[in-house]
Amino acid sequence: MSEATFEESGTVHGGKPPTVYKHWNSVLVGWHQKLQHNGAYRMDLELMQADIALLFRTAFGDEITPKILNKYGLRLSPQVDKAALSKVKLGDLTLEDLKAIVKPATEADDED
Known part of the structure; x- marks a missing residue:
């Protein structure tokens, strides 16, 4: 998340860091990821305290x-x-x- 960019439009670019953007009443984190096999995969998103603070500030202001x-x-x-x-x-x-x-x-x- 520390490399994430902020986009008002929510545009997510392949091969680039995740994008964080505010959409209505939520804050979204978007990224591209290539999956090699069909099946069920577990995906985790680890949020550090600084990430959570950043999301809170994005959602509610400073x-x-x-x-x-x-x-x-x-x-x-x-x-x-x-x-x-x-x-x-x-x-x-x-x-x-x-x-x-x-x-x-x-x-x-x-x-x-």
């Missing part, structure tokens, strides 16, 4: 929203929460900003 977290049962670690809160300057926030921070994620999802 920002994790509350909607994505809720939909897929993910949560932020306490370290991420702490890092995010350390960047907040209360003196610079308006009442609307504070309201948005304390609004439950499920209410924020309804606005999307």
